[in-house]
Amino acid sequence: xxxxxEELKDLIDGKLPWPKVxxxxxxxxxxxxxxxxxxxxxxxxPWKNKILLSLAEHLYIVEKENERIxxxxxxxEFGDYRVNWKLNARIYVRDTEEKLDEVFFGPRKPxxxxxxxxxxxxxxxxxxxxxETLPIGYPAVFDFLPDIDAxxxxxxxxxxxxxxxxxxxxxxxxxxxxxxxxxx
Amino acid sequence: xxxxKKGIGKDGKTLKQMLEETARLTKETGCYTGITELKQxxxxxxxxxxxxxxxxxxxxxxxxxxxxxAASPIVREVQELCxxxxxxxxxxxxxSTGIQVHIVPMGEVIQWMIRNGYxxxxxxxxxxxxxCNDNTIAGMHPADVYDISPIFYEEELVGWVVTVIMxxxxxxxxxxxxxxxxxxxxxxxxxxxxxxxxxxDDKLRRDFLTRMERTLRYPNMFILDRKGALAANIKVRExxxxxxxxxxxxxxxxxxxxxxxxxxxxxxxxxxQRTVPGRFRNPIYLEIYLKDKPVPAYARKDVIRLIPADxxxxxxxxxxxxxxxxxxxxxHSLNTTPxxxxxxxxxxxxxxxxxxxxxxxxxxxxxxxxxPYDSIMKPSTMYLPTANLWAPVLVFYANFLESLSxxxxxxxxxxxxxxxxxxxxxITNGRFQKGDPRxxxxxxxxxxxxxxxxxxxxxxxxxxxxxxxxxxxNPETDSGNIEVWELGLAALYIGSRIMPDSGGFGKYRGxxxxxxxxxxxxxxxxxxxxxxxxxxxxILQNRGIFGGYPGNxxxxxxxxxxxxxxxxxxxxxxxxxxGDPRNPDIKKLVKGxxxxxxxxxxxxxxxxxxxxxxxxxxxxxGGYGDPIERDTSLIKxxxxxxxxxxxxxxxxxxxxxxxxxxxxEWTIDEQRTKELRQARKRERLQKxxxxxxxxQKTRERIVKxxxxxxxxxMYHNSMGKGPRFAEEFRKFWSLPQDFTLGGE
Numbered sequence: 001x002x003x004x005x006e007e008l009k010d011l012i013d014g015k016l017p018w019p020k021v022x023x024x025x026x027x028x029x030x031x032x033x034x035x036x037x038x039x040x041x042x043x044x045x046p047w048k049n050k051i052l053l054s055l056a057e058h059l060y061i062v063e064k065e066n067e068r069i070x071x072x073x074x075x076x077e078f079g080d081y082r083v084n085w086k087l088n089a090r091i092y093v094r095d096t097e098e099k100l101d102e103v104f105f106g107p108r109k110p111x112x113x114x115x116x117x118x119x120x121x122x123x124x125x126x127x128x129x130x131x132e133t134l135p136i137g138y139p140a141v142f143d144f145l146p147d148i149d150a151x152x153x154x155x156x157x158x159x160x161x162x163x164x165x166x167x168x169x170x171x172x173x174x175x176x177x178x179x180x181x182x183x184x
Numbered sequence: 185x186x187x188x189k190k191g192i193g194k195d196g197k198t199l200k201q202m203l204e205e206t207a208r209l210t211k212e213t214g215c216y217t218g219i220t221e222l223k224q225x226x227x228x229x230x231x232x233x234x235x236x237x238x239x240x241x242x243x244x245x246x247x248x249x250x251x252x253x254a255a256s257p258i259v260r261e262v263q264e265l266c267x268x269x270x271x272x273x274x275x276x277x278x279x280s281t282g283i284q285v286h287i288v289p290m291g292e293v294i295q296w297m298i299r300n301g302y303x304x305x306x307x308x309x310x311x312x313x314x315x316c317n318d319n320t321i322a323g324m325h326p327a328d329v330y331d332i333s334p335i336f337y338e339e340e341l342v343g344w345v346v347t348v349i350m351x352x353x354x355x356x357x358x359x360x361x362x363x364x365x366x367x368x369x370x371x372x373x374x375x376x377x378x379x380x381x382x383x384x385d386d387k388l389r390r391d392f393l394t395r396m397e398r399t400l401r402y403p404n405m406f407i408l409d410r411k412g413a414l415a416a417n418i419k420v421r422e423x424x425x426x427x428x429x430x431x432x433x434x435x436x437x438x439x440x441x442x443x444x445x446x447x448x449x450x451x452x453x454x455x456x457q458r459t460v461p462g463r464f465r466n467p468i469y470l471e472i473y474l475k476d477k478p479v480p481a482y483a484r485k486d487v488i489r490l491i492p493a494d495x496x497x498x499x500x501x502x503x504x505x506x507x508x509x510x511x512x513x514x515x516h517s518l519n520t521t522p523x524x525x526x527x528x529x530x531x532x533x534x535x536x537x538x539x540x541x542x543x544x545x546x547x548x549x550x551x552x553x554x555x556p557y558d559s560i561m562k563p564s565t566m567y568l569p570t571a572n573l574w575a576p577v578l579v580f581y582a583n584f585l586e587s588l589s590x591x592x593x594x595x596x597x598x599x600x601x602x603x604x605x606x607x608x609x610x611i612t613n614g615r616f617q618k619g620d621p622r623x624x625x626x627x628x629x630x631x632x633x634x635x636x637x638x639x640x641x642x643x644x645x646x647x648x649x650x651x652x653x654x655x656x657x658n659p660e661t662d663s664g665n666i667e668v669w670e671l672g673l674a675a676l677y678i679g680s681r682i683m684p685d686s687g688g689f690g691k692y693r694g695x696x697x698x699x700x701x702x703x704x705x706x707x708x709x710x711x712x713x714x715x716x717x718x719x720x721x722x723i724l725q726n727r728g729i730f731g732g733y734p735g736n737x738x739x740x741x742x743x744x745x746x747x748x749x750x751x752x753x754x755x756x757x758x759x760x761x762x763g764d765p766r767n768p769d770i771k772k773l774v775k776g777x778x779x780x781x782x783x784x785x786x787x788x789x790x791x792x793x794x795x796x797x798x799x800x801x802x803x804x805x806g807g808y809g810d811p812i813e814r815d816t817s818l819i820k821x822x823x824x825x826x827x828x829x830x831x832x833x834x835x836x837x838x839x840x841x842x843x844x845x846x847x848x849e850w851t852i853d854e855q856r857t858k859e860l861r862q863a864r865k866r867e868r869l870q871k872x873x874x875x876x877x878x879x880q881k882t883r884e885r886i887v888k889x890x891x892x893x894x895x896x897x898m899y900h901n902s903m904g905k906g907p908r909f910a911e912e913f914r915k916f917w918s919l920p921q922d923f924t925l926g927g928e
Contacts, residue, residue: 014648025599037596053594057730057809090872106765108736111722113892121872126865128731128810133724136891139916144590146462150499155456171915178918
């Protein structure tokens with residue numbers, strides 16, 4: 001069952017009346033959803049790069065020349081999609097009682113000796129892109145590394161022109177940072 | 185010539201032969217029991233659907249029958265039961281609604297019986313009933329009791345029907361069905377019924393019932409539950425026989441197997457249709473604090489266990505979940521089992537992806553869960569308690585929902601996004617005063633306690649709307665009548681209210697949670713403990729998505745020597761809700777010894793009449809999206825209903841609102857709100873630092889082992905459990921290959 005674009009826009013914006021949402025949830029899924037979804041998102045961003053995948057609120061994996069990068073809708077570019085984008089964000093860590101109490105009132109907060117709340121902001125626009133709550137010392141979580149080539153090739157049946165290896169490249173960046181630290 | 189005894193399965197085969205043959209054919213073809221074509225479905229689809237619908241109707245009717253017979257509010261109102269139909273090999277064909285987490289372990293119990301030669305001894309006959317709650321065979325916790333009935337047609341075993349019911353008490357050393365902190369070894373779990381033949385000729389054995397009468401605290405409810413389950417099983421069994429009469433045996437046998445293969449294919453299709461392949465990550469942590477608890481010396485220690493989780497959606501549509509790096513098992517009740525993890529996957533998929541009524545064994549076939557042996561996910565001993573093997577299951581699958589949600593988001597199916605929750609509450613254990621006509625009962629639930637709390641938790645946020653208030657993973661559940669609960673409690677409820685701001689903040693917030701207050705009443709004594717199903721105390725699980733915050737940490741207030749009697753006599757207000765968490769009503773209104781307690785607390789003194797317990801059921805349910813993008817009409821609605829506070833409105837949502845006392849409603853200053861939100865973005869850019877700067881500072885702390893000893897031990901432990909976590913941890917922090925935290 002296909003849904004018209006206007007209906008999908010309202011769905012995306014949380015404006016579709018609940019009876020219609022419920023009907024969409026209960027009904028067969030629309031096979032053209034992904035293409036219509038990308039069309040809607042592409043129309044909404046202020047830049048021209050082709051969106052390959054919508055990764056998160058405000059974040060897109062886009063084609064840029066021969067690369068695939070993560071880009072915020074404000075235009076800020078985070079680099080190769082295979083590197084955890086959080087490493088190129090700004091971070092604010094709630095690691096004291098006072099900082100935690102701003103969000104977790106009174107006894108509702110975790111213990112800052114054990115747990116920290118990390119807020120990741122887009123350096124371009126200041127939007128809060130992700131919040132992590134983790135034991136102190138835990139690496140930044142790479143929430144989702146999509147296998148874009150397999151997706152386009154095997155699921156959508158239209159392979160992308162140039163393929164990229166499905167590989168987590170985050171550690172190449174952290175190793176580089178480590179070498180820089182040692183050489184200082 | 186020696187006569188070879190015929191098996192009870194198809195064409196005289198034994199069930200063991202059938203099980204082996206099914207496994208072989210499935211392995212050889214990749215399709216369930218070698219079914220490469222769905223012939224019945226393709227040739228006569230209406231007939232195929234009709235058989236399934238009739239089976240489903242029988243199962244749901246069986247479930248309702250049980251509810252009419254049982255006395256327990258857990259069955260009648262909370263609806264913690266489920267009934268499912270199996271192939272002779274123990275593979276689920278169809279399941280009723282309800283606690284579908286059991287469709288996997290119930291089948292595993294059947295297979296265990298087959299592998300252990302039950303066909304020979306004790307024998308499997310028409311009218312037999314087998315009962316099991318031993319989770320080292322398979323199960324979710326001992327209070328969930330399985331009643332298993334074989335279905336014969338013309339002397340051939342053609343299937344099984346199994347009913348699971350959660351009991352109010354299973355005789356464990358710690359009270360109630362969800363034991364609390366003090367279960368540390370198997371023999372504290374309560375009564376074990378180990379796939380025992382408990383009845384013949386559709387009648388429960390008198391000696392079995394006698395044992396239960398003398399072993400449980402609440403035998404009447406247990407026995408009525410068994411009778412309810414038996415009635416349901418007979419109802420389904422007889423309907424299956426009628427179906428075979430009508431459709432033919434060959435058709436029934438072929439189609440029940442096709443239904444499994446059909447569900448396997450549909451699951452692969454659904455994954456490919458709704459998600460995006462790739463790798464997802466989100467670790468979980470289990471906090472275990474037993475150092476100062478009344479447990480044997482060998483268990484008396486605090487540990488935190490890390491469970492890294494690597495989830496892959498493969499290009500084939502298969503799902504793989506790998507827990508390499510999961511920490512050690514221990515003498516506490518939070519160890520789990522692979523069957524438990526598959527059970528969690530079953531209910532998660534049945535509720536969020538395979539919700540067409542056809543979830544069965546086939547739905548799980550394209551999924552693999554890797555639980556490392558000798559870890560908290562798959563202990564190497566059976567002598568551990570299984571009372572809370574639910575704990576890692578529920579914590580993980582709440583996170584799993586978030587990972588699935590990321591895939592739905594990328595594919596455009598935002599209506600499918602929903603985030604998961606944790607579950608903690610207090611359990612009380614008391615005894616009525618002498619002379620009270622009610623049954624003197626040990627073991628019941630605190631306000632909002634499991635399973636009353638099933639209706640007390642808010643879900644995580646959804647992708648197009650706020651989370652659902654006061655709900656749980658079983659959508660049929662409600663909390664039951666308070667008056668019914670009070671029949672078995674030496675306590676009275678004096679209030680149950682929604683707690684403002686109790687869902688994780690976000691563009692869409694988490695659903696709201698319940699604050700429930702109970703006064704000890706007509707008790708000889710009462711003690712209380714936190715339920716150990718979930719362990720969030722110091723570390724919040726990593727919930728919240730796309731900039732939404734996680735929900736809150738659970739806590740409760742306990743007041744001993746409370747002056748509630750005076751308040752009642754003088755007509756003064758009672759603390760019926762929490763109020764301001766920084767200055768709660770209970771502290772303002774009540775005099776007595778007030779304690780704020782969190783997970784892993786147990787009372788060291790008894791509570792007496794008029795003492796109070798107030799359960800603040802925070803479920804760690806996350807929000808979706810940046811809170812400063814929340815629609816102001818939603819904020820106004822929450823303000824008007826008293827569900828959010830002026831502080832959250834101003835400081836979290838950056839929204840300018842004022843209260844109009846004449847109109848008795850809030851108004852939003854949209855222009856000022858825009859300015860506040862812009863200012864917040866600028867403020868973030870000033871206070872946020874480049875990740876690399878933070879990384880360098882944190883790395884120095886790690887190199888120097890500058891963190892709490894419990895965390896050092898947690899990392900050290902997981903770094904010794906397989907290469908992946910250790911290697912990736914070292915690479916992320918750019919550390920030498922031999923580096924370990926907390927090492928010598």
